[in-house]
Amino acid sequence: xxxxxxxxxxxxxxxxxxxxxxxxxxxxxxxxxxxxxxxxxxxxxxxxxxxxxxxxxxxxxxxxxxxxxxxxxxxxxxxxxxxxxxxxxxxxxxxxxxxxxxxxxxxxxxxxxxxxxxxxxxxxxxxxxxxxxxxxxxxxxxxxxxxxxxxxxxxxxxxxxxxxxxxxxxxxxxxxxxxxxxxxxxxxxxxxxxx
Amino acid sequence: xxxxxxxxxxxxxxxxxxxxxxxxxxxxxxxxxxxxxxxxxxxxxxxxxxxxxxxxxxxxxxxxxxxxxxxxxxxxxxxxxxxxxxxxxxxxxxxxxxxxxxxxxxxxxxxxxxxxxxxxxxxxxxxxxxxxxxxxxxxxxxxxxxxxxxxxxxxxxxxxxxxxxxxxxxxxxxxxxxxxxxxxxxxxxxxxxxxxxxxxxxxxxxxxxxxxxxxxxxxxxxxxxxxxxxxxxxxxxxxxxxxxxxxxxxxxxxxxxxxxxxxxxxxxxxxxxxxxxxxxxxxxxxxxxxxxxxxxxxxxxxxxxxxxxxxxxxxxxxxxxxxxxxxxxxxxxxxxxxxxxxxxxxxxxxxxxxxxxxxxxxxxxxxxxxxxxxxxxxxxxxxxxxxxxx
Numbered sequence: 001x002x003x004x005x006x007x008x009x010x011x012x013x014x015x016x017x018x019x020x021x022x023x024x025x026x027x028x029x030x031x032x033x034x035x036x037x038x039x040x041x042x043x044x045x046x047x048x049x050x051x052x053x054x055x056x057x058x059x060x061x062x063x064x065x066x067x068x069x070x071x072x073x074x075x076x077x078x079x080x081x082x083x084x085x086x087x088x089x090x091x092x093x094x095x096x097x098x099x100x101x102x103x104x105x106x107x108x109x110x111x112x113x114x115x116x117x118x119x120x121x122x123x124x125x126x127x128x129x130x131x132x133x134x135x136x137x138x139x140x141x142x143x144x145x146x147x148x149x150x151x152x153x154x155x156x157x158x159x160x161x162x163x164x165x166x167x168x169x170x171x172x173x174x175x176x177x178x179x180x181x182x183x184x185x186x187x188x189x190x191x192x193x194x195x
Numbered sequence: 196x197x198x199x200x201x202x203x204x205x206x207x208x209x210x211x212x213x214x215x216x217x218x219x220x221x222x223x224x225x226x227x228x229x230x231x232x233x234x235x236x237x238x239x240x241x242x243x244x245x246x247x248x249x250x251x252x253x254x255x256x257x258x259x260x261x262x263x264x265x266x267x268x269x270x271x272x273x274x275x276x277x278x279x280x281x282x283x284x285x286x287x288x289x290x291x292x293x294x295x296x297x298x299x300x301x302x303x304x305x306x307x308x309x310x311x312x313x314x315x316x317x318x319x320x321x322x323x324x325x326x327x328x329x330x331x332x333x334x335x336x337x338x339x340x341x342x343x344x345x346x347x348x349x350x351x352x353x354x355x356x357x358x359x360x361x362x363x364x365x366x367x368x369x370x371x372x373x374x375x376x377x378x379x380x381x382x383x384x385x386x387x388x389x390x391x392x393x394x395x396x397x398x399x400x401x402x403x404x405x406x407x408x409x410x411x412x413x414x415x416x417x418x419x420x421x422x423x424x425x426x427x428x429x430x431x432x433x434x435x436x437x438x439x440x441x442x443x444x445x446x447x448x449x450x451x452x453x454x455x456x457x458x459x460x461x462x463x464x465x466x467x468x469x470x471x472x473x474x475x476x477x478x479x480x481x482x483x484x485x486x487x488x489x490x491x492x493x494x495x496x497x498x499x500x501x502x503x504x505x506x507x508x509x510x511x512x513x514x515x516x517x518x519x520x521x522x523x524x525x526x527x528x529x530x531x532x533x534x535x536x537x538x539x540x541x542x543x544x545x546x547x548x549x550x551x552x553x554x555x556x557x558x559x560x561x562x563x564x565x566x567x568x569x570x571x572x573x574x575x576x577x578x579x580x581x582x583x584x585x
Contacts, residue, residue, distance in 0.1 A: 038479075066443075067441055067442045067443050067479060067480050068479070068480055068482075068497060068527060069523075069524040069525070070524065070525050070526065070527040070545070071524075071525060072269060072270070072525065072545065073269075073270075073482070073527060074269050074270075074271050074400075074404055074406075075400075075404045075405070075406050075425060075441065076441065076480065076482060080297075081298070082297060082298040082299065082300075083298065083299050083300040083303065084300055085300045085301055085302045085358075087308065087358055095402050095403075096401060096402070097401055097402060097403050097405050098402055098403050106300065106301050106302075106308075106357070106358050107301070107357060107358050108297060109266060109295070109297040110269075110297075111525065111545060111549055111571060112297060112298050112549050113295065113296065113297030113298065114549045114570075114571035114572060115266070115269060115270075115545070115571060116266060116268075116269030116270065117266045117267055117269070117355075118404070119358075119360070119404075120360065120401075120402040120403060120404065121403065121404065122402075122403060124403075139445070139446060139447075140444070140445050140446040142444075146446075149442070149446055152441075152442050152443040153403070153443050154403055154404040154405055154441060154443050154444075155403065155404045156403050156404075187302055187307075187308070189300065189302045189303070190299075190300040190302060190303050
């Protein structure tokens with residue numbers, strides 16, 4: 001996507017977010033995920049003035065999603081396009097396969113609503129529940145960021161936990177804490193846009 | 196005598212050379228390559244279900260009670276499954292409780308976590324009499340055992356609720372009109388994939404859409420078959436299963452042939468050895484559901500299709516087909532199936548604008564035809580059962 005089309009998209013986002021607002025009375029935080037490839041997409045976290053609609057802060061990170069570009073493929077396709085609610089944010093999430101700093105997304109039916117229901121998806125990295133690294137083998141360990149192939153996911157959005165620290169997931173989390181700060185389960189209304 | 200033997204040998208060699216030449220020139224041999232796709236207006240091939248229209252199983256198309264649909268399972272399982280004796284077809288249906296614009300967020304439509312959005316119900320239709328019976332609310336994902344037993348999943352609650360895992364049990368009826376017996380010991384996100392003889396192969400889905408495969412030998416008796424893997428196909432004799440790994444789970448993903456009896460790995464084909472003929476690079480992924488006919492398996496890849504041979508406990512790559520449209524976003528080829536001749540492959544794909552079309556390929560001639568575009572809700576999905584063995 002060109003810089004110009006990114007700008008157009010951002011303008012559309014600004015217009016569409018005029019109604020939302022959770023971070024404070026006057027600001028709103030939302031994510032925008034631009035799908036370019038499974039391992040080289042782009043995730044931004046945005047701080048928006050809800051009165052004017054202006055984006056007053058933005059951080060961007062390389063991110064990945066899926067192993068294929070078919071959004072209807074369970075366990076394989078990148079995240080379907082559209083708007084999502086945030087279901088919560090955790091610093092020390094301890095799921096069986098997803099751990100550490102995570103943002104949980106709402107369910108989404110693919111292809112504009114004609115296909116597979118995608119569910120239980122997150123923004124996360126490869127780290128342990130205490131935000132560390134566990135790299136016991138010379139192969140691909142699930143809670144260890146070894147390199148670019150770790151941007152692949154089964155459908156979630158992934159950002160890096162790689163040196164130099166703070167890593168991308170660390171900076172994303174710090175930005176969230178600074179701009180929004182909510183933790184645990186909550187509803188972030190229309191807080192993620194995927195294009 | 197010696198001269199006759201020499202003449203015979205010469206004739207044999209000539210015949211062999213001639214047959215090789217004919218195989219190549221006539222397009223009757225399998226070779227890898229880029230396939231040419233042409234548009235056709237012909238009716239869909241094979242047993243298919245398109246919304247409420249079931250065709251290819253009887254003398255004429257039948258109209259189902261409800262449209263076949265399985266949003267919770269997608270294309271992980273067939274949407275309609277014929278019984279081995281040809282008497283019944285079990286098909287998935289879905290009834291929405293309210294309209295949802297899935298491009299928008301749920302909250303913007305007043306939908307909260309936990310709100311009931313829809314109900315899956317498995318139906319069993321008698322092909323001869325046309326009688327259609329709805330099973331319990333909350334049911335989907337079926338497979339028939341050779342003796343007529345029907346396995347499927349049944350939700351702990353009948354409704355899918357927004358942002359809430361739809362937990363279900365694996366149940367088996369010895370016949371469609373008998374009471375179901377629960378085989379799983381606790382509810383989880385199961386998908387029934389197929390029988391392998393008397394063993395039932397089930398996928399269990401976890402957070403992040405990770406999938407592992409289990410084998411149920413009976414009620415309360417489950418064992419692992421393959422972790423972080425999904426099913427491509429079950430061997431016709433039910434002794435083994437071909438499963439695929441994800442590049443997201445391992446840095447050396449492969450197709451694995453595993454024994455259903457004890458989950459041991461019998462053979463392996465790394466994706467790095469499946470080379471696309473148009474790009475000369477390995478495919479990024481290989482995925483099911485595919486089809487196993489005789490000693491050949493067809494599966495979908497990141498750039499088209501792959502045909503493998505399974506013989507003598509070995510797994511070899513027979514043919515890699517590049518299909519341009521399969522490399523585009525939302526362009527993958529779904530549920531490829533062999534026609535009986537083993538030469539024709541029938542599959543389908545999504546098209547832009549929430550449409551879909553059947554694709555029929557002659558894998559020897561390296562040509563395909565693409566059928567008419569229809570709304571995605573009426574995608575021409577094949578009617579099949581992955582089950583194998585007696």
